[in-house]
Amino acid sequence: MDSLSTLVTSMGLRGRLDLLCRFAGAWSVPQPEAPPGQVPYHVVLAGAGVLEVGRERRPFVAGDLVLFPRGAAHTMRHADGATLTFAEVRRPLGRLVEVASEAPRSDFDVLCGTFELGQHHALLLRALPDVVHLHTQGRDDYAGLQALMRSMRHESLQASPGGDAVIAHLSAALFILVVRTLMDQGDLQQGLLALLMDARVAPALAAVIATPAEPWTLERLAGVSRMSRASFARHFAELSPATPMDVVTALRMDLAARLLRETPRSIESIGEACGYTARAAFGQAFKRVHGTSPAAFRRQAGEAATATNLPPFS
Template sequence: MDALTDILNTLRMKSSLYFRTELTAPWGIKVPSQGRVARFHIAIRGQCWLRVEDMDDDIFMSNGDLVIIPHGASHILADSPDTPATDLDDVFQEIAYPGSGPLVFGGGGAGCCLVCGEFAFDDRENHPLLDNLPTLLRVTGDQSYNARWLDSVIGFIAHEAASMQAGANAIIDRLSEIIFIQVIRTTLASTKGHIPFLSAFTDPRISTVLSEIHRTPETDWTVESLGQVANMSRSAFSNRFTELANMTPLQYIMFVRLQKASRMLTEGYDSLPAIAESIGYKSEAAFSLAFKRQFGVRPGEYRRLNISSRQRS
């Protein structure tokens, strides 16, 4: 398994469709901020403007454009940068939105159709992949037609959102997750500047090491043995890895091991000694101490808290 796949499997991402919109000018909607959520908007028909909190420039969106706001920042969608925006909750009240079906709002002028949704991430997870994503991820319609995967997926989502047949929301949720993963891959491929942690995936030698760590985190890795995987000297590898990943190789190994342990604690029934051994710890005490440093609680308490959380949900 490659490192990016393993990371994305770890994140416990859950997507959901907000709604399909039918908006007519003049219209403006302000979406409030929300932590641990990445929001997305896809322009299916027409055009609009997007203004994201703490970004200087407004973003123009038209047919086929896709934006993801990874950190849940407050933002405004409108037919024009000059149109006043109404808070989303007030829009719901004004039109008596029933919670399903298209959201119809605006003054009756030029139309715009968006598909809007979000990716929520488990509060238990803090991962440098998410932490270091830029404020806005964007794939324009002309890019999407060059990248046929996105063109096809957006077209399928538009069809399902319009028809809303039985199972449509489940299909849209799965396709939305694919979009999130593919947009991250597109960002990695197209970004020339340095992005902490993410840039490690664009270096072939460091990316190979990441995949080896994720494939067998329990291996008794050393900086020297990882340097051999990268075909680099110990010091050159250590410096390059730390520069790109924003942590040392040994820090990253510990991070991956404990992320794997957290999944085992919540998704399986292995004993603590068995989990400790499976991720490369020689004693349960050492594992417990390291786990508490990363997650704030010891493994047994972490498991109990998550069992209680699942029973309440």
């Protein structure tokens, strides 16, 4: 398995679709900042409009895919930029909630969803820009993205058994294709994804992702990449503001957070799986990265899992 696939698999990425928005006339819909680890996204099915993020305004059209890796607050508006309130109707539609203006037809259709990575995946999210905006219309090289977007829309409008699992898998695939597209376009010059793209550093990073419990040192990482210790460290610094051992720790703590959230394994067992033989050392490293102890993190994750998640545009 390649290093990007291994990384995404280790993250336990989940995705969902929440709303199908259909508007006509002049409309304006704000979305607040998303919680850490949640990545809102929009798939524009029909029409055009203006996206505002802070002071930046950018047009969007049918076929566009927009993601907010750090959950930035934003507003989608009618193309003339009108700031209006309007009456809306909400009703169930397959696995979605349809949000529509009170009009006989719609000029603008958009699917709104969320990728959930958990706040412990800051290392990956920091590697992405604040806004990812892909224009797929008329692009043969985006055929895979276009097919996934169509499949997600079709599946979300059905009530067939297993649909939630299908949408989750399609969403994960969509996220991976977006990341791969950014990597292929050379839009990621630094950070974790730049490291994964680099032929010299990637073998060491893939080894850490695949076997985080190994006693990794700078010398061992350099050896996996068949480089001297000094050359490896120097080249690594050109691609990432973090040191090689900082990245090793971050990857281990990403794994630890997922295991604490998703499994009943003991804290000692999880620490060993992440390369720590002593519970105290594991707890100290975890607290440095996540700001809380492993036990408190597990408790908070359990409480969050039972809380109600409000859909976007609520």
